[in-house]
Amino acid sequence: MESNGFRPLDEKSLIEYIKATPSLCSKLGNQLDSLQIKEVGDGNLNFVYIVISSTSSLVIKQAIPYIRCIGESWPMTKERAYFEATTLKEHGRLCPVHVPEVYHFDRVMSLIAMRYLEPPHIILRKGLIAGIEYPLLAEHMSEYMANTLFFTSLLYNSTTEHKRAVAEFCGNVELCRLTEQVVFSDPYKVSQYNRWTFPYLDRDAELVREDDTLKLEVAELKSMFCERAQALIHGDLHTGSVMVTCDSTQVIDPEFSFYGPMGFDVGAFLGNLILAFFAQDGHADQGNDRKAYQQWILRTIEDTWNLFQKKFTALWDEHKDGLGEAYLSAIYNTPELQLLVQKKYMKELFHDTLGFGASKMIRRIVGVAHVEDFESIPGASKRAFCERQALEVAKLLLKERRGFQSINQVISAIQELHDKSSG
Amino acid sequence: MESNGFRPLDEKSLIEYIKATPSLCSKLGNQLDSLQIKEVGDGNLNFVYIVISSTSSLVIKQAIPYIRCIGESWPMTKERAYFEATTLKEHGRLCPVHVPEVYHFDRVMSLIAMRYLEPPHIILRKGLIAGIEYPLLAEHMSEYMANTLFFTSLLYNSTTEHKRAVAEFCGNVELCRLTEQVVFSDPYKVSQYNRWTFPYLDRDAELVREDDTLKLEVAELKSMFCERAQALIHGDLHTGSVMVTCDSTQVIDPEFSFYGPMGFDVGAFLGNLILAFFAQDGHADQGNDRKAYQQWILRTIEDTWNLFQKKFTALWDEHKDGLGEAYLSAIYNTPELQLLVQKKYMKELFHDTLGFGASKMIRRIVGVAHVEDFESIPGASKRAFCERQALEVAKLLLKERRGFQSINQVISAIQELHDKSSG
Ligand SMILES: Nc1ncnc2c1ncn2[C@@H]1O[C@H](COP(=O)(O)OP(=O)(O)O)[C@@H](O)[C@H]1O
Ligand SMILES: Nc1ncnc2c1ncn2[C@@H]1O[C@H](COP(=O)(O)OP(=O)(O)O)[C@@H](O)[C@H]1O
Ligand SMILES: [Mg+2]
Numbered sequence: 001m002e003s004n005g006f007r008p009l010d011e012k013s014l015i016e017y018i019k020a021t022p023s024l025c026s027k028l029g030n031q032l033d034s035l036q037i038k039e040v041g042d043g044n045l046n047f048v049y050i051v052i053s054s055t056s057s058l059v060i061k062q063a064i065p066y067i068r069c070i071g072e073s074w075p076m077t078k079e080r081a082y083f084e085a086t087t088l089k090e091h092g093r094l095c096p097v098h099v100p101e102v103y104h105f106d107r108v109m110s111l112i113a114m115r116y117l118e119p120p121h122i123i124l125r126k127g128l129i130a131g132i133e134y135p136l137l138a139e140h141m142s143e144y145m146a147n148t149l150f151f152t153s154l155l156y157n158s159t160t161e162h163k164r165a166v167a168e169f170c171g172n173v174e175l176c177r178l179t180e181q182v183v184f185s186d187p188y189k190v191s192q193y194n195r196w197t198f199p200y201l202d203r204d205a206e207l208v209r210e211d212d213t214l215k216l217e218v219a220e221l222k223s224m225f226c227e228r229a230q231a232l233i234h235g236d237l238h239t240g241s242v243m244v245t246c247d248s249t250q251v252i253d254p255e256f257s258f259y260g261p262m263g264f265d266v267g268a269f270l271g272n273l274i275l276a277f278f279a280q281d282g283h284a285d286q287g288n289d290r291k292a293y294q295q296w297i298l299r300t301i302e303d304t305w306n307l308f309q310k311k312f313t314a315l316w317d318e319h320k321d322g323l324g325e326a327y328l329s330a331i332y333n334t335p336e337l338q339l340l341v342q343k344k345y346m347k348e349l350f351h352d353t354l355g356f357g358a359s360k361m362i363r364r365i366v367g368v369a370h371v372e373d374f375e376s377i378p379g380a381s382k383r384a385f386c387e388r389q390a391l392e393v394a395k396l397l398l399k400e401r402r403g404f405q406s407i408n409q410v411i412s413a414i415q416e417l418h419d420k421s422s423g
Numbered sequence: 424m425e426s427n428g429f430r431p432l433d434e435k436s437l438i439e440y441i442k443a444t445p446s447l448c449s450k451l452g453n454q455l456d457s458l459q460i461k462e463v464g465d466g467n468l469n470f471v472y473i474v475i476s477s478t479s480s481l482v483i484k485q486a487i488p489y490i491r492c493i494g495e496s497w498p499m500t501k502e503r504a505y506f507e508a509t510t511l512k513e514h515g516r517l518c519p520v521h522v523p524e525v526y527h528f529d530r531v532m533s534l535i536a537m538r539y540l541e542p543p544h545i546i547l548r549k550g551l552i553a554g555i556e557y558p559l560l561a562e563h564m565s566e567y568m569a570n571t572l573f574f575t576s577l578l579y580n581s582t583t584e585h586k587r588a589v590a591e592f593c594g595n596v597e598l599c600r601l602t603e604q605v606v607f608s609d610p611y612k613v614s615q616y617n618r619w620t621f622p623y624l625d626r627d628a629e630l631v632r633e634d635d636t637l638k639l640e641v642a643e644l645k646s647m648f649c650e651r652a653q654a655l656i657h658g659d660l661h662t663g664s665v666m667v668t669c670d671s672t673q674v675i676d677p678e679f680s681f682y683g684p685m686g687f688d689v690g691a692f693l694g695n696l697i698l699a700f701f702a703q704d705g706h707a708d709q710g711n712d713r714k715a716y717q718q719w720i721l722r723t724i725e726d727t728w729n730l731f732q733k734k735f736t737a738l739w740d741e742h743k744d745g746l747g748e749a750y751l752s753a754i755y756n757t758p759e760l761q762l763l764v765q766k767k768y769m770k771e772l773f774h775d776t777l778g779f780g781a782s783k784m785i786r787r788i789v790g791v792a793h794v795e796d797f798e799s800i801p802g803a804s805k806r807a808f809c810e811r812q813a814l815e816v817a818k819l820l821l822k823e824r825r826g827f828q829s830i831n832q833v834i835s836a837i838q839e840l841h842d843k844s845s846g
């Protein structure tokens with residue numbers, strides 16, 4: 001297990017590590033005698049420890065050279081921690097309010113120390129399952145996405161800076177490959193890793209594998225994912241990578257980050273909100289039919305896109321005479337032309353968002369990794385009922401994405417399909 | 424001028440360099456007493472020397488740290504020689520018949536020794552101006568493009584190999600930036616570098632700068648050029664980068680190579696053939712009205728695309744069960760679906776080709792670097808007449824490219840515009 005100085009830590013050896021690391025000692029107020037350490041990782045890929053001293057706290061995340069939930073049989077470079085740390089710092093620089101501060105990074109140990117997002121912060125997905133409204137979520141997430149995506153794109157940077165950064169993040173290829181496989185490939189073929197709510201969705205899963213139009217469209221999205229270095233994307237921006245309270249929104253876990261298509265991030269977030277919407281029917285009970293909550297989710301989807309679009313184009317307007325090399329102001333030199341260019345850009349980004357969002361939804365229903373939103377629904381039949389609606393919407397969005405002109409039309413399509421199924 | 428051991432050579436100091444380099448000595452049969460050395464570079468970017476001994480020959484190309492035709496006021500990394508050598512070797516491995524062999528590369532000296540393409544090899548552009556038919560040109564160029572583009576794409580390679588190579592070629596950013604500026608930016612704005620056949624094309628140049636639709640479309644192509652790592656492209660595949668005899672076709676000068684959109688190469692070649700077509704009217708004389716030759720050029724354009732498409736998809740079929748990760752055979756698992764996927768891919772590549780080809784044409788008429796096809800036409804009025812037609816076709820192809828379904832329709836549009844202008 002040991003290689004080049006790497007040692008996987010546990011709650012005990014972590015104490016020794018902290019004591020031997022001056023920056024962590026001082027971050028903890030040098031109160032190391034009564035440290036409380038607890039592993040809280042959700043067991044997916046990495047280990048996450050909460051460390052609390054009498055005066056302070058932090059979180060330690062360590063990557064191991066395989067996928068935790070599968071075991072050593074699926075190796076995965078622990079260098080992912082380097083890319084996670086790099087992106088936490090870069091996205092944190094661009095949007096400090098919504099990214100936890102990094103205190104320390106140890107490349108040999110694949111170990112990141114960062115701010116502990118203290119209670120009442122919880123994982124957004126859990127809040128969505130519990131039916132909790134977050135009135136600032138759309139505002140905050142649109143702010144995070146607009147800033148991180150705009151400022152790492154050619155709308156803001158020179159191609160010199162861009163190509164340097166693109167080259168560096170090509171190093172995160174193993175994590176990209178994991179996405180390529182589990183998002184863009186496995187759901188569309190027979191794979192030992194795929195699973196679904198058996199036996200209810202057997203035919204639905206088969207139909208995904210037999211849908212030529214769907215497979216044609218997903219190929220285009222996969223190529224875009226592999227080839228298009230548009231911005232430094234988070235790469236795994238589902239509702240399990242966001243921690244929230246009613247007034248704080250924090251994005252964690254960008255270990256899949258690289259220069260890829262912006263729509264992959266925006267789509268991941270919106271697609272997971274759509275999954276949460278359809279899961280609500282499975283969580284409704286006599287005390288709460290979740291109908292009002294579903295309306296809040298739809299409003300949040302709508303607001304997130306509209307605010308994102310507004311903030312992103314506002315940043316563009318603000319920096320249009322800057323160093324960004326995609327649209328030189330000497331060429332795009334009238335307000336009308338600037339507007340035309342932005343409309344075209346945002347329209348394409350919208351369609352990418354729908355395509356990627358839909359492919360992220362599909363893989364959560366018939367691929368290897370499912371979401372707690374559905375998994376926590378008691379009863380396979382009820383779960384399958386919810387999942388099937390989400391799957392149908394996803395297929396529609398993926399195949400017909402270029403026909404949607406606004407997020408409102410998307411919301412209407414979701415509602416229509418939902419009403420038809422429930423009615 | 425000296426830095427880190429780099430010395431710009433001349434015909435005299437090159438002799439000393441050769442004598443001190445065993446591999447070159449032996450390549451020249453160790454007959455170094457009566458070496459004939461002649462500089463033959465066309466003066467654009469680099470120095471090119473033909474070296475002939477009594478028993479053998481070779482060509483030495485040296486990059487200098489600025490653009491030769493402009494001077495030290497426009498610096499340009501001499502590391503371009505490293506990318507040129509790397510691509511000559513890689514493209515040579517993939518298509519040895521149409522790429523000169525590299526004998527020696529010296530990174531410190533930015534110096535490449537390669538096969539001397541002996542007479543009667545001439546630069547294709549000069550052959551086109553002279554009205555010489557090359558019956559194998561379409562066959563050979565389609566072979567070169569199909570092989571170099573297919574085998575460096577994700578249709579053949581894993582994303583691991585792809586991202587490694589993409590990262591390396593991000594290093595050639597200075598040359599990419601030159602293309603970004605002179606192809607995608609300068610022609611669409613007022614720039615000290617632009618020139619055109621004055622005063623005839625004053626209004627035409629102005630119309631390019633005022634054409635919002637054109638500028639909208641060219642922005643999309645520029646973004647694709649900057650962001651999309653589709654294959655290892657030559658990057659400067661005009662008719663001045665091809666040397667020919669009636670039975671040999673050799674591609675030289677890939678110093679602009681990087682992982683970019685395939686259509687940029689195919690378009691460069693076809694676009695320069697279209698320029699050659701419109702230039703013929705300026706070279707017609709009583710002995711030769713060039714009409715038959717124009718038909719040969721059109722046939723060559725048509726054949727090149729059709730053969731390219733045929734060879735490229737044949738390679739795809741041949742390797743569909745290989746390591747290429749864009750379209751896994753377990754997903755694209757029926758002949759009908761494979762056909763659908765290929766049709767979609769080739770249609771998009773066709774439209775990219777038209778867009779990039781058109782933008783390469785436009786920049787040769789109103790941008791900094793013009794082509795000998797037009798420059799050698801005696802009389803500004805006659806030259807402008809030819810150039811204007813080429814410009815009109817280019818604008819049409821760029822703006823309406825998605826409306827063209829086949830290369831035949833492109834040929835018809837060229838002929839129609841030509842007949843209308845001449846008729
Ligand atoms: N900075 C933090 N503050 C509080 N809890 C955290 C923090 N980072 C991670 N966690 C907890 O650990 C879990 C796993 O973290 P995450 O970064 O998503 O790891 P993985 O890459 O294994 O998915 C999260 O779901 C969250 O509950
Ligand atoms: N291998 C070769 N054999 C014969 N002539 C060559 C060879 N390479 C280059 N030349 C001649 O030198 C000229 C300039 O070479 P090129 O590689 O295009 O340089 P540049 O990068 O400066 O454009 C060509 O147009 C051709 O006439
Ligand atoms: Mg912060």
Ligand SMILES: [Mg+2]
Nearest residue numbers: 044240241253
């Ligand atoms: Mg996580």
Ligand SMILES: [Mg+2]
Nearest residue numbers: 045236253255
């Ligand atoms: Mg993670």
Ligand SMILES: [Mg+2]
Nearest residue numbers: 467663664676
């Ligand atoms: Mg040249």
Ligand SMILES: [Mg+2]
Nearest residue numbers: 468659676678
């Ligand atoms: Mg050159």
